[in-house]
Amino acid sequence: MIMKRRRKTPTIAAGSMADIAFLLLVFFLVTTTVDTELGLMRLLPFGEDSGVVHERNVLEVLVNADNELLVEDQKITIEELRQLAKTFIQNAEDRADLPLRVEKDIPLLGPIMVSKQVISLQNHGRTSYKTYVAVQNELAAAYHELRDDLSKRYFNQSYDALVSSKAKAKVAAIRAVYPQRISEAEPYTQ
């Protein structure tokens, strides 16, 4: 009698359980964001930099207390900065007021004109961090775009693709043409 009843016990079809589990898995995979560290990497200069740099080789970028952007004492908007920085770094027309260019023999690229550019970024104590980072970002973007152009011209590949494919020699060659030189100057007080 007992045996008979047990055999009749209905069970829920468990075949779809796996599907449900997968749905849950996919849901969590999509919604969970793993906390990744993102940011702009910079190298702080040594204490007192005594190196004398020619004035034409320096692009002075200043963010004042009202979060206004002054490049070589000219007030500009943040959208204009990227193009301005690119023109400065390249000095494609060999202008006398832009950085000096010298021919360098770089492995994989051959002889190429490299400018002696330095970008000096100065801020005020009351500059907002948001603006400061935005300016840093524009400058980084200028370098990035130039490197990207060069990479496409010589290697038919974007710069990001070069970096991610670990083509170290090629990346180094491109970095040698456009080295990122953003100097974070001491802030001014007045």
Added chain:
Amino acid sequence: MFQKKYSRSEKEPQENATSSLPDIVFMLLFFFMVATVMKENEPLVKISPPEASESKKLEDRSLVRHIFIGPPQNRVLGDQPRLQLNDAFASINDVRPYIEEQRPQMPEVLQEKMIVSLKVDQATQMQMVTDVKQELKKASARKINYASTPGNDRP
């Protein structure tokens, strides 16, 4: 016929099949084990990082030490930005001892590669960030990272 079926299901209680539950639980468990990153510091300050499309990922987390600057989570403490090191509020003079204390905890060969990530709220004024940078310079921790979120203006 219908009557009979109805009465049978009334009589016998239904049991849920639970044989696959352990599988599901294990699956979730493994997922969380893989995806979860341990939070090293409990933030005492509110930080909404600035946007920067050029943000790069920091490759090795073991090289990174954090400095937080932002308004306190606890409203009682006001809304002036404060500095947080480890799990406590700190003053600018604590930055150097902090770095010097953190450095020996890393393997010797990696000590030079230490990266200090500045997690700063975007509304903060630069004065505080500059002061911290000066202290880092004195502690010869020159590799820094301005923590930011990638914007969406990149083509």
